[in-house]
Amino acid sequence: MSSSSSCTSCPSLPATAALDAAPASSGVPPAAQAPSSTQEAPHWPAVAALSLGVFGLVTAEFLPASLLTAMAADLRVSEGTAGQTVTATALVAAVSAPLVPLLTRHLDRRTVMLALTGLLVASNLITVSTASLMALLAARLLLGIALGGFWSMSGALALRLVPAHLFARAMALILTGVSVATVCAAPLGAWMGELWGWRSAFLAAGAVSLLTLAIQLASLPALPPRDRPDLRVLARLLARGDVRVALLAVLLVISGHFAGFTYIRPLMENVTQLSVGAITGILLGYGIGGFFGNLVGGAIAERSERRAIVAGAVLIALLAASLLVAGTSFAVTAVAVVLWGFAFGAFPVGFQTWIVRAAPEQAEGAGGLLVAAFQIAIATGAVGGGLLVDHIGARGGPLFAAVAMTLGAQLVWRRGPRAPAQAR
Numbered sequence: 001m002s003s004s005s006s007c008t009s010c011p012s013l014p015a016t017a018a019l020d021a022a023p024a025s026s027g028v029p030p031a032a033q034a035p036s037s038t039q040e041a042p043h044w045p046a047v048a049a050l051s052l053g054v055f056g057l058v059t060a061e062f063l064p065a066s067l068l069t070a071m072a073a074d075l076r077v078s079e080g081t082a083g084q085t086v087t088a089t090a091l092v093a094a095v096s097a098p099l100v101p102l103l104t105r106h107l108d109r110r111t112v113m114l115a116l117t118g119l120l121v122a123s124n125l126i127t128v129s130t131a132s133l134m135a136l137l138a139a140r141l142l143l144g145i146a147l148g149g150f151w152s153m154s155g156a157l158a159l160r161l162v163p164a165h166l167f168a169r170a171m172a173l174i175l176t177g178v179s180v181a182t183v184c185a186a187p188l189g190a191w192m193g194e195l196w197g198w199r200s201a202f203l204a205a206g207a208v209s210l211l212t213l214a215i216q217l218a219s220l221p222a223l224p225p226r227d228r229p230d231l232r233v234l235a236r237l238l239a240r241g242d243v244r245v246a247l248l249a250v251l252l253v254i255s256g257h258f259a260g261f262t263y264i265r266p267l268m269e270n271v272t273q274l275s276v277g278a279i280t281g282i283l284l285g286y287g288i289g290g291f292f293g294n295l296v297g298g299a300i301a302e303r304s305e306r307r308a309i310v311a312g313a314v315l316i317a318l319l320a321a322s323l324l325v326a327g328t329s330f331a332v333t334a335v336a337v338v339l340w341g342f343a344f345g346a347f348p349v350g351f352q353t354w355i356v357r358a359a360p361e362q363a364e365g366a367g368g369l370l371v372a373a374f375q376i377a378i379a380t381g382a383v384g385g386g387l388l389v390d391h392i393g394a395r396g397g398p399l400f401a402a403v404a405m406t407l408g409a410q411l412v413w414r415r416g417p418r419a420p421a422q423a424r
Contacts, residue, residue: 055177080386092144094375100149124206183287254377256404259385263397293345306416312346
């Protein structure tokens with residue numbers, strides 16, 4: 001899920017790009033290494049519109065992480081309960097990722113993408129005006145539908161908007177939206193929340209989503225349905241052992257990350273006792289770390305996705321342990337959070353490469369399963385971390401992360417993909 005990061009909800013997009021980057025020794029059949037495209041001239045404005053849509057979705061999905069304390073206080077619920085706004089979005093996205101392409105298979109893809117962006121607009125506007133947790137959860141459910149559907153279809157649409165040899169460049173442009181959201185969303189959300197209240201951040205996100213809808217209306221060409229998704233493809237993929245191992249690894253590693261990430265602000269406020277200004281600066285460092293972590297993680301994953309994932313998981317496990325032991329220290333917390341963002345950068349491209357190489361002949365179906373697994377993992381981390389936070393305090397998030405990351409690293413090291421020379 002790559003030039004970004006943290007986006008965790010975006011794992012399927014660069015699937016074909018990952019194949020393009022695969023070395024010849026990877027064993028990927030030549031036919032699977034190049035995407036097919038009938039587009040003669042690149043349609044860059046439409047690609048840029050998809051990038052803006054990605055930015056809006058990622059921003060809206062993870063704004064609660066930087067506003068959790070204020071949201072909980074305003075809605076008169078616990079921080080763990082407020083964290084379930086992330087859970088609601090993730091669970092719905094996990095379902096909608098495989099189902100939206102299937103249920104809309106007879107509709108023009110331009111119409112579908114505009115409808116999904118419309119749901120993003122509605123979600124932000126409802127969030128701004130909500131006075132109850134239930135209304136907020138309803139808004140987040142709409143966001144989940146938009147998120148899952150958008151991510152599951154964006155990669156395939158990029159193949160239709162540019163010639164095959166420009167596909168990787170188009171994906172890099174689309175994922176720029178994720179990178180910008182990763183760097184800006186959390187710190188800007190925390191800053192705006194402190195100045196004007198937490199709703200102001202969602203109001204700004206709503207303005208961006210309205211702009212996105214207008215640009216998509218102007219730039220997206222007609223895209224008649226071409227693919228015919230089939231549930232039997234997903235069933236066949238799930239029957240494969242290597243695919244199941246990859247999805248289990250996603251559930252462990254990504255749930256561990258989001259258990260820590262979702263509740264990082266309560267830890268910085270209640271344990272480290274930082275000011276909002278300091279929290280904003282650290283979250284900016286987290287985003288910048290994630291941006292560069294994607295670059296480094298991508299370089300490692302080109303050679304060995306197994307090593308990229310294990311390295312990231314081990315580093316986060318150690319960082320989570322440091323927060324458990326010395327979370328009261330400003331220096332320890334600041335360094336740990338920034339390095340956490342850097343370490344997470346290894347996961348999206350690592351898992352993308354793994355799942356596509358595991359099933360190169362069914363890359364789109366495998367990518368859809370990966371999106372669903374990511375979202376289920378996000379929900380699991382938010383729920384598990386929230387329960388621990390409510391029962392043992394703000395250190396519950398890092399505790400969940402340390403355990404899940406350790407188990408995930410062990411699984412990937414033992415059962416993860418190996419280069420032909422390493423295969424047993």
